[in-house]
Amino acid sequence: MAATSVQSLSVLLQRSTVDDHEEIVKACNAALKKSKRDIEVQHVKTVALLKLDRFEDAIRVIEEGGDALKQRAPLEWAYALYKVGKLDEAIELAASSAVGRGAKHVEAQAAYRAEAFHRSAEIYAALLAEEAELSQERNDLRINSRAALAQLHWTGQSSGVSEERPSREDLEAFETTYDLACGAIARGELDQGALLLRRAKELCKSSEDLAPEDKVAEILPIAVQQLYVALRLGKTEEAEQLAEGINVEEITELSTKRIAQSNLLLLPNAPSNPYLLHKQFHQTPKSTDSDKLFSFQNRTISANSHAIDLLVRKFDGVARSTEKVLSKQSAPTTSPDVNTLSVLNVAAHAQDVTPKTTLKKALPLLERRPQDVGLVLTIVQLHVTAGNVSSAISVLEAFFKLLDECISEADQDVRFNPGLVSILISLYQQQGRRHHVKTELAKAASHWQQRPHQSPSLLRAAGASLLHSSDTSDIKIASEIFAKLRETDPADYFATAGYVASHATTDPERVKSEADQLTPVQELTSGIDVVALENAGIPSTSTMAPTAPGLRRKRGADDKEPPARKRVRKSRLPKNYDPDKKPDPERWLPLRDRSSYRPPKGKKGKQRAADRTQGGIVSEKSEESSTTTAAPVSQPKQGGGSSKRKKGKGKR
Known part of the structure; x- marks a missing residue:
């Protein structure tokens, strides 16, 4: 058997060239007809099939080879599983069975497609740290590492991740420049992202390593991203110019093609007919396997699809499809995918009516789905839009009270979710309910201090609010919060200042060294003109902020403007009317x-x-x-028949 394997391999190598993988497969098939269990030939055939992108066939050959071939070629098996979209199996196999840098690359790529971006970034960072083994991998590792960090920003998971500043080397390659642009766009730095995208396009055009057709394939995704940024910035003319250079039919990746088609329909010159819009939106088929959209991309595309369905008045269909998904959610969740469907479900039930009517349609839905976070936030928004902040607070407080009765840790995490807590706090602030703000922040901080994954922004807000309290217990909680923040990030000056302030009145000697690290007050106030401040006077403040539509801030006596005089017709004025004479204010x-x-x-x-x-x-x-003088009250007549007249005979 060994002699046959060696002879077969020598024949294959003689008849093969660098790119002639089809001939290798044919030779392997001929050899396997003589010996079906030849592991060497099966292994060579598997590699050739992978080179030809025939991943399903490669998996079939490996499975036919049995445990012997699986143990011999775990890297090839894991790579084939990754390419056909079996990401969990590929990650498990690459992490356990396969060894070497190749297996780490496959695990990182599979984790990236499975949206385990933290794990992917960790693997790439570890591979980059092995300077002796880098050789030709450095460029690919830098590109993939930057891509994983950009995805962390897109998904909002970048907190606690250390990211290096862009180097000159990063800005000299169009791939890394493009990844840096995506990261800037994900952080909301759209202008910076637009500059980096333009640089990436120019670098790609001037690249000497790419063929003309390859340049076109690489520039198209960059142009699609530029179109997205221009639309976000409201630069419609620039967006229309970019759209002229985007040919959707030339985009090979279905995921990129679908995104491009969706963004092109947002241009002002897009079809105004909703039915034509619906037809064009659904022209691109859905991507599959390793070319799937990421969840945050698919969420937007799905929401656009439902919105177009609502435009063509498919209310019942949207209501049924969203209700089917929402009915499977037994517990509250902060998943954007689920909560977006809740908003669309309300819109489908409202059937394109006024906000007031929409609220009437949404309230019965809340009775059926009381733990639906998206539905609760939709009703809160409708109340705020109508200027009824008190009702919005009541709805959110009732939802929180319902979650307070739950004992599940997941439900409690939803109850004290920083986003939900911040909404309630902003509503409290609009009504000047400072005590409620402090109480809510204290409860949220107490919850997250016991969790491994904390919210630094929420803890900072809670600590700063508790410092204004005169209760010693609140000051103690603030001290614990700032101490925890200092342990997490010793360079956090906000946490250091809060820690010093929490001990300033009770134990100033304890925080003397920390106070010396802070910027002196004299330096902070050196540029302030005290005399100008005194001459300017004290500005008036108000507890009401006009942040919500329909709400108006109460004005002080000096803040009122004279009302505009209304023009009255002369025919409505009296004959002896004198415009210079002020009318009696008590005339009515x-x-x-x-x-x-x-x-x-x-x-x-x-x-x-x-x-x-x-x-x-x-x-x-x-x-x-x-x-x-009171009016007499009529009473029924009493008594005898003597007061009644006898009726005449024959009269009835």
């Missing part, structure tokens, strides 16, 4: 209620004034007069 009151009214003098006038006095002494005479 009854005569006796005006300040200028004086009761008539004399005996009758005094008597009337006494009768009108509330709480005064009532005379018997006036009481008798009121009794005699």
Whole structure:
């Protein structure tokens, strides 16, 4: 058997070239007809099939080879599983069975496609740290590492991840420049992202390592990203110019093609007919296997699809499809995928009506799905839009009270989710309810201090709020919060300042060394003109902030503007009207209620004034007069038939 394997391999090597993998497969098939269990030939055939991108066939050959071939070629097996979209199996196999840098690359790539971006970034960082083994991998590792960090920003998981500043080497390759641009866009730095995208496109055009057709394939995704940024910035003319250079049919990746088609339909010159819009949106088929959209991309595309369905009045279909997914959610969740469907479900039930009617449609849904976070936030938003902040607070407080009764840790994490807590706090602040703000922040901070994954921004807000309290227990909690933040990040000056402030009145000697690390007050106030501040006076403040539509801030006496005078027709004015004369402000009151009214003098006038006095002494005479002048009450007649007249004969 060994001699046959060696002879077969020598024949294969003689008949093969660098790119002639089809001939290798044919030779392997001929050899396997003579010996079906030849592991060497099966291994060579597997590699050739992978080179030809025939991943399903490669998996079939490995499975037919049995455990012997699987143990011999775990790297090839893991790579084939990764390429057909079996990501969990590929990650497990690459992490356990396969060894070497190749297996680490496959695990990192599979983790990237499985949206385990933290794990992917960790593997690439470890591979980059092995300087002796880098050789030709350095460029690919830098590109993939930057891509994983950009995805962490897109998914909002970048907190706690250390990211190096871009080097000159990163800005000299169009791939890494493009990844840096994606990271900037994900962080909301759209202008910076637009500059980096332009640089990436120019670097790609001037690259000497790419063929002309390869340049076109690489520039198209960059142009699609530029179109997205231009639309976000509201630069419609620039977006239309970019759209002219994007040919959707030339995009090979289905995921990129679908994104491009969706963004092109947002241009002002897109079809205004919703039915034509619906047809064009669904022209691109859905991507599969390793070319799938990421969840945050698929969420937007799915929301756009439902929105277009609503435009063509497919209300029942959207309601049923979203209800089917939402009915499977038994517990509250902060998943954007689920909560976006809740908003669309409300829109489908409302059927394109006014916000007031939408609220009436949404409230019965809340009775059926009381733990639906997306539905709760939709109702809160509708109340705020209508200017009814108190009702919005009541809805959110009732939802929190429902979650307070749950004992599950996952439910408690939803209850104290920083986003939900910040919404309630902002509503409290609009009504000036400072005590409620402090109480809510204290409860949220107490919860997250016991969790391994904390929210630094929420803890900072809670600590700063508790410092304004006069209660010693609140000051103690603030001290614990800032101490925890300092342990996590010793360079956090905000946490250091809060820690010093929490001990300033009780134990100043304990924080003397920390206070010396802070910037002196004299340096902070050196540029302030005290005299100018005193001359400017004290600005007026208000507890009401006009942040919500329909709400108006209460003005002070000096803050009022004179109302605009209304123009009145001359036909409505009296004959003796004098425009220079100020009219009597009490002219609309009854005569006796005006300040200028004086009761008539004399005996009758005094008597009337006494009768009108509330709480005064009532005379018997006036009481008798009121009794005699009262209208008689009709009562039923009683008694005998003598009072009745006899009816005449024959009269009925």
